[in-house]
Amino acid sequence: MSLHLQRDVEKLKKEILKLGTMVETAINNSILALNNREMSxxxxVLKNEEFINEMEVKIEEDCLKILALHQPVAGDLRFIVVALKVNNDLERMGDFAKNxxxxxxxxxxxxxxxxLPAFVNELPDLVRTMVRNSLDALVKLDVELAQEVIDMDDKVDEINRAMYDEVTRVARENPDxxxxxxxxxxxSRYMERIGDLSTNIAEDVIFMVDGRVVRHAD
Amino acid sequence: MSLHLQRDVEKLKKEILKLGTMVETAINNSILALNNREMSxxxxVLKNEEFINEMEVKIEEDCLKILALHQPVAGDLRFIVVALKVNNDLERMGDFAKNxxxxxxxxxxxxxxxxLPAFVNELPDLVRTMVRNSLDALVKLDVELAQEVIDMDDKVDEINRAMYDEVTRVARENPDxxxxxxxxxxxSRYMERIGDLSTNIAEDVIFMVDGRVVRHAD
Incomplete structure (x- = not known):
């Protein structure tokens, strides 16, 4: 990798981590709004969504610039393509935090x-860990960490199904x-979707590093 | 554009349309399963999901090959990047059809x-039109058609909100x-998500052709 390309890729990684932190903060605040019932x-969340969107547009432009300027091949090319997808996934997580x-x-x-169903508190912690770990896995190209994220998704689905039963029960017993x-x-579904998007990132990391398509293993 | 690049981009467009048709069929079948209550x-849908996933993996590989081989710039580069995103969006639509x-x-x-709430029938038609038109807009680089898709999304959201009220009413009146x-x-939420993904495609088309970021206009 040329020094210039290396420098630009490092800058790109930092930008993605910055976007990731913005999205994590949005998720945290949306959960705090839910639990503490505080409008602030x-x-x-609504104010920061604009910045998340601006950052996504900037990162996409930077990826395009790197592709046009350095014309990377092989692993470097694959990384830029994954960065484009992760960028998209993070912006969508921001949308779900807004929801x-x-x-x-x-x-x-x-x-x-x-x-409140007890697992309401468990789900946000799980999902936030997935977001953080999927980005760590991306930056460190850590396949094991990526696999952990994918495994956590089963737990999220399980909690979400329990949530579904609980809500049905509440609605049945107290129709009003x-x-x-x-x-x-x-x-809880929006949180599940955020978990899904983290799983997408983890799957892309594994594909990039190992060439294994795990994303459709189901 | 070199003749070779042009040929590969044309082939890519055909593949994306083929994937689009597969996804449309999956959506149709999932709606038929819902309305006709027929397991077949x-x-x-479950059988075809595999082929959708294989096709997605193939298209991503083809995009990477085009980037590595032809090192396109400017509009051609932007098209390949959009194709990568659309490919991803289509595979996710397939997931929602499966759901x-x-x-x-x-x-x-x-x-x-x-x-059944009356609009249950309206929503699938609307969403399928959005999917087809967003792909037409992509292939023809038709900004007006893309804008129509984006405008249809308001109607989808409206129907979904009505659906939400209707379901709440049903559950309240008949708790069992x-x-x-x-x-x-x-x-109905899965259909809304499919509509959202079509909107993403339409927004990417407008950005590619006009350079206007409409995706976060909200």
Missing amino acids: YVDE IAKRAKELMQVEPLAT RTKVAISLLST | YVDE IAKRAKELMQVEPLAT RTKVAISLLST
Whole structure:
């Protein structure tokens, strides 16, 4: 790899990590909005979404510049292509964080459920770990860490299914709380989608490093 | 554009359209499974998902080959990058079609709702049109058609919100039908996500042709 290409790729990695941190913060704030019922967190998420979008556009432009300027091949080319996909995935995670924040705002306006399903707290921690680890795996080209992210996704799906049963139960026993229960289910689905996107990143890392297509192993 | 590059880009366009047709068929079959309560359609979707995934892997490889071999710049480079993203979007649509088919299978095993919300039929037509038109817009570089796709997404969101209210009403009035109602809501959400992905494609077309970032206009 030429020194210039190496420098530009390092810069690109830093930008992606920066975007990743912005997205993680958005996820954190959207969960805080949900749990603490505080509008300031919602505002924070909505304000930062603009910056996330701007950053995504900038990173895509930088990838295109690297491709045009250095015309990388083999592993370097593959890395830039993965960076383009990860960039897209991160921006979509930001969208889901925004969706969670919007639901949190709706939920603030109504009385909360008497008992929240216990796993509501487990899911955000799991999903945030997946986001962070998938980006670490990308930057360090760490296949083992990527595999851990993929394995965590089963747990997320499991929690989400339990959430689904719980919400159905709540709605059945307290029909007037149906709307609240369904809104809560939506937030858990958005978290599941964020987990999915982290899994995509992890799968791309494994493909890039090992040439193994794991993304459709199911 | 060199003749060789031109030939490979034409081949790539054909492959993407072929993948698009496969995904459209999967969406059609998943909707037929839902409406006609017939397992054969579910089987069809699950069987074809493998081919969709194989096709996605092949198209990504072909894009990488074109980048490495022809080292395209400017508009050609932008097209290949968009093709990579569209390829990804199409494979995700296939996943959502699979999710709809799985829900359809669940719903077959229980008594259907006495009255289905009227817009259940409107949504699939709308979403399928969005998928087809977004791919047409890509291949013809048709910005107007792409804008139509983006405009249709508002209608999809509107139907989905109405669906949400309807399902809440059904669950409230017939608590024992809550699970069915929520499953139905899931299918409508999967369709909404397919619409979102078509919108992504349309937005990428506009950016590629006009340089306008519309994707975050919201």
